[in-house]
Amino acid sequence: MRPSKELLQKLSQILPSDAFFPDEVLAPHTTFRIGGPCVAMVLPQSMESVAEVLQLLNETGTSYFVMGGGSNLLVSDRGFDGIIIKTSGLNTLTIEDTKLTAGAGNPLGRIAVAAAKASLAGLEFAHGIPGTVGGGVCMNAGAYGGEMSQVVLESRYATACGELRTLKADEHAFAYRNSFFLQNRDCFLLETVFSLKQGDSEASFAHMHELWEKRKASQPLELPSAGSMFKRPPGHFAGKLIDDCGLRGISEGGAMVSPKHANFIVNMGNATADDVLRLIERVKEAVLSRFGVEMHCEVRRLGF
Ligand SMILES: Cc1cc2nc3c(=O)[nH]c(=O)nc-3n(C[C@H](O)[C@H](O)[C@H](O)COP(=O)(O)OP(=O)(O)OC[C@H]3O[C@@H](n4cnc5c(N)ncnc54)[C@H](O)[C@@H]3O)c2cc1C
Structure with missing residues (x-):
């Protein structure tokens, strides 16, 4: 259920002012830099505060979603008609x-x-x-x-x-x-x-440095994305299947299959969630028709 005015008022009373953000736009909270507003974002600072917020949301049947770093999320351009509980305050x-x-x-x-x-x-x-x-x-x-x-x-x-x-x-x-x-x-x-x-x-530290160098060399870290778009299909590598279909660099609006790593869809600056969805469908159809392999998204969706 959409959050009611009464619920929003209650949340604003039980949370400090720097932990309650009505109409927060979600794009800056995701690594894809895509997504419209939620009804409110809350940032509980303790386990007790989380429990209190959850109790309130569940008593009122209000829709909510738990967000961490937003690095595995595609958020709808229309946003999310509920409460986002962002976990950044739980940092012990x-x-x-x-x-x-x-x-x-x-x-x-x-x-x-x-x-x-x-x-x-x-x-x-x-x-x-x-x-x-x-x-x-x-x-x-x-x-x-x-x-x-x-x-x-x-x-x-x-x-x-x-x-x-x-x-x-x-x-x-x-x-x-x-x-x-x-x-x-x-x-x-x-x-x-x-x-x-x-x-x-x-x-x-040496091991972490080595892995970071490998990551930088193979992934398009210079552009917003949500990491690997598709899960590894059994017996295959998603990036190789996409590459073998000749799809590196294809685009829909502002979303592009990364020329650097074919399993990454990158935001060229003005991509919408709808652009990304159209690109996902093109990739899935091409891989299915060429190799008979069904691809499943690793990236989670919110607000569709
Ligand atoms: C450049 C790049 C590289 C990446 N490389 C990798 C990689 O090498 N390996 C890999 O596995 N992933 C990778 N990812 C994907 C992503 O970083 C991981 O899936 C990561 O674990 C998601 O964490 P998050 O906090 O951002 O979760 P979010 O994207 O915020 O959420 C992901 C899911 O977790 C749920 N969730 C988050 N916090 C909680 C909580 N406290 N309680 C219950 N549910 C919760 C959310 O509701 C959602 O369903 C990469 C992403 C990017 C952008």
Whole structure:
């Protein structure tokens, strides 16, 4: 249900003024730089505040969406007719022995650097992924052989009615770009404990640097995007299939299949979500007709 005036008033009362933003345009909150306004964006600063907000939204049947770094999202040009709960205020980070505990809103780069500084190994792969702990665990983000599933020990989350619960490692239902949190959309990940190994600080920083150089050489990081657009189809590489169809560099409006990495759709400056959707359809149709392979989007959609 669309947020009512009464609900907006209540939210503005329970949250500080720098944590409540009516009519916030979503494009600047996404790495694609695409998307219209939401009814309001809220930025809770603690687990208790999240629980209170969730309770209120659920009691009133109000539509809401949890946003981390917005790096795996395509938001509609018309925006989202509900409340966005952005996690950036949940940024606690502690280290005890080989365990690193991080609030959902921490950027993955920040926790990778904190681990490396403490001579803990295991999070180097996550350093260049431009998402948050919440989005990373939710998507089971991975790169260069590493994946969230390998390092998560447990997570704390809030249910739709604001109840706080703990999820053990094997209860996360991790699969390729999938997890318990994608399957249970009303559960809000609050913080995760990562189990790391004693390592060597210098070696971790060197490894992160090496992976960053690889990323820069192969990905169009100079233009807005949402990373890999399509999941890896079993037995294939999405980028290679797209490339073999001769689709590198094709465009729809301001959206283009990156000439540098064919599985990235980039925003050339003025792309709309509709441009991106048209391009996605062209790519899917071409790959299906040439190779008989069905492509599925990795990027999540909001407001369509
Ligand atoms: C240049 C670039 C490179 C990338 N490289 C990689 C890569 O190497 N590997 C990779 O796996 N991905 C990559 N990505 C994609 C993206 O960064 C990851 O999927 C990342 O984990 C998304 O995190 P986020 O915080 O931005 O999530 P968002 O995009 O904000 O959200 C993604 C999903 O997670 C949900 N979510 C977010 N936080 C929470 C929470 N606290 N509780 C419950 N649900 C939540 C959202 O509702 C949404 O469904 C890349 C993206 C870009 C732009």
